[in-house]
Amino acid sequence: QKEVEQDPGPLSVPEGAIVSLNCTYSNSAFQYFMWYRQYSRKGPELLMYTYSSGNKEDGRFTAQVDKSSKYISLFIRDSQPSDSATYLCAMSDFGNEKLTFGTGTRLTIIP
């Protein structure tokens, strides 16, 4: 079993829809949770960074962490074609610099 599980998709939704992306994990030591966006042939770009359980909002993006269920989510409101990319969840434990990534979900927003 992988430490971090993420549905690879692909996921296609119409423009303006709400997108929900999810990851589950097995390592209860994970304390920091991140979502990265990766465009084709580019490096990952940090979208959201959370530490505690609960919700964190930044513009059209909301990150949700449920440590009791070992489940994290990223919601994208009013999705735009420019949101088309691969979304990677990542996590690490306290004091550990290395990130453990999910496999990524490929998202396409249809105009």
Add this chain to the structure above:
Amino acid sequence: NAGVMQNPRHLVRRRGQEARLRCSPMKGHSHVYWYRQLPEEGLKFMVYLQKENIIDESGMPKERFSAEFPKEGPSILRIQQVVRGDSAAYFCASSPMRTGNEKLFFGSGTQLSVL
């Protein structure tokens, strides 16, 4: 302020040759990380370096792979005697501090193709 610079962007090697991948961190960043991304897989941690020191190399294959981050110049990931299974995208990231996940910036990667 330029971002994390990786070169070359694409590198083609024949089996048995050596591959050298270079990474210049963002200005003011002294912590460098290397990740490998195989097709249909997420990024896998390889090594974490500070200037002149390897801090964590738990993700590095035991043979043929080495990394350095000298006092002057870029960080180098070196793969000796490449095999087809080494074909992947190699990403470098840098941060200004040790526990800098929130300030971790990635380069655009080097796509290594082994013929």
